[in-house]
Each structure stands twice: as structure tokens, then as C-alpha cells.
Amino acid sequence: MNTYKINEIFETIQGEGQYTGTASIFVRLQGCPVGCSWCDTKQTWEQLESDKQSLSNIIIKTSDSPTWCDADETIIYNTFVEQGYRAKHVVITGGEPCMFDLNPLCNLLHSKGYTTQIETSGTFEIQAPDQTWVTVSPKINMKGGYPVLASCMLRANEIKHPIARQTHVEELEQLLIEAPVKQNTLIYLQPISQKTSATELAIETCKEKNWRLSVQVHKYIGIS
Numbered sequence: 001m002n003t004y005k006i007n008e009i010f011e012t013i014q015g016e017g018q019y020t021g022t023a024s025i026f027v028r029l030q031g032c033p034v035g036c037s038w039c040d041t042k043q044t045w046e047q048l049e050s051d052k053q054s055l056s057n058i059i060i061k062t063s064d065s066p067t068w069c070d071a072d073e074t075i076i077y078n079t080f081v082e083q084g085y086r087a088k089h090v091v092i093t094g095g096e097p098c099m100f101d102l103n104p105l106c107n108l109l110h111s112k113g114y115t116t117q118i119e120t121s122g123t124f125e126i127q128a129p130d131q132t133w134v135t136v137s138p139k140i141n142m143k144g145g146y147p148v149l150a151s152c153m154l155r156a157n158e159i160k161h162p163i164a165r166q167t168h169v170e171e172l173e174q175l176l177i178e179a180p181v182k183q184n185t186l187i188y189l190q191p192i193s194q195k196t197s198a199t200e201l202a203i204e205t206c207k208e209k210n211w212r213l214s215v216q217v218h219k220y221i222g223i224s
């Protein structure tokens, strides 16, 4: 059993990476110390006691807010059932989900027939079962970035690197030399915030390096 801080739980279509297009339940956990300047979920950074609310308030959320609630894996699973979610793929994101031991949550979900995926920055040890699909979006040169990054890179099923400038590409190339990935790990470039220049750079680099493009489909079609 473990207690998780939940920012939101909702059902949508995965908009990023290898599972793009897959009906998914998102569990967004609260808290992240990394501080990426372009982060699109800054409301998840703090874990303030003054923002603690009931699960029922968190479930009815319709816009981004820093409020959160405590819930264990059984409460999270029961919420999926009560909400009538039909998706069988669960994406655990944040915030930084690897601040929490995700084994109890993922193991329970696997036993109930779900597949699981983690979106992580590689700044905390990944505590999850082998079956869990791990997406590492490596936070290079960020405070607290390095000690566990190499082991996260080795565990990754996909790398998904947000880029806006050539230096971001070069940082990833350098990281892949210092912290190699498995031979079958997929490598995605994801343009930061749908900027045209970022998207063009990502397209050109993917063609050049035989990498994959991830474009945050949910933002283009206006879903959460």
C-alpha cells in the first residue's frame, strides 16, 4: 500500500509518444522539484498543505489548479470504476511521478487487466514493475538532474525529448553517448509548445537521425 498525491484523474486519448491515439486514464501526481522553464504543468510543482482537498473535489476538476488529494492504489482503482472509465491503459504523469513508489499502484492495475505507462524526467529512481512502459523525458542540466539519470535511460522504453533549439538536440546526442539506452528504445523529439520553428527543427532532425516525431496531438485537437 502507498499513498499518492493526486492532482487530477481523467480519461482521454494519449497525445504523446508511442501510445499516441490510445484511450487512456491519466493519473497526474502532485509535486516536481525540477523546474523546467517551459513546463506545461507548473500547477503540479508544489505540494502545499493549504491546497489539500477531498477526492471528490479533485475528480470534478475542469481546469488546471494546484489542488491535490491523498489516495492509495485501491482508492485510485475504485475511482476508475465509479467514474465508468473504459480505457484499459493508464498513464501516470505529473508533476514527477517517480517521487512516489509506483509499484503498489502499477501492480494493482496490472492485476485488474490494465497496462501502465509512466512519464518521467529521469531525476528520481524509477520504482515500477518491468511490464510498465517507461517514457523518459530526460531533464539535462537541470538541478538534481544527474545521479539516477543513467539508470533511468537504461530502463526507458522510449525517450521523449522536448526541443526548441539546436542546442537541445546536441544535449540529447551527448546524453545518449554518456548514458546509453537499450537497442530497441524508441527516440522521439517533441516540439516545445507547438512553436513552428521547434516543429520544423524536430522534423528535420528526425529525418536526419531516423528518430520519431511526437507532436502533443491533444493540444492540436483541443482535448485534455
Ligand SMILES: C[S@@+](CC[C@H](N)C(=O)[O-])C[C@H]1O[C@@H](n2cnc3c(N)ncnc32)[C@H](O)[C@@H]1O
Residues within 6 Å of the ligand: 032, 038, 039, 040, 041, 093, 094, 095, 096, 097, 119, 120, 121, 136, 137, 160, 162, 190, 191, 192, 193, 194, 216
Ligand atoms: C509535464 S511532464 C510530467 C512528467 C515528468 N515530470 C516529465 O517531465 O517527463 C509530461 C511530458 O510533457 C513534456 N512537456 C512539458 N511541457 C512541455 C511543453 N511546453 N512542450 C512540449 N512538451 C512538454 C515533458 O517533457 C514530458 O515529456
Ligand SMILES: Nc1nc2[nH]cc(C(=O)O)c2c(=O)[nH]1
Residues within 6 Å of the ligand: 012, 013, 014, 015, 016, 041, 093, 094, 119, 218, 223, 224
Ligand atoms: N492527452 C494527453 N496526453 C498526454 N501525454 C502526456 C501528457 C502529460 O501531461 O504527461 C498528456 C496530457 O496531459 N494529455
Ligand code: SF4
Residues within 6 Å of the ligand: 032, 033, 034, 035, 036, 039, 040, 041, 042, 044, 094, 095, 096, 121, 139
Ligand atoms: S520535470 Fe516534468 S513536471 Fe517537472 S518541471 Fe519539467 S516538465 Fe514540468
Ligand SMILES: [Mg+2]
Residues within 6 Å of the ligand: 040, 041
Ligand atoms: Mg500534458
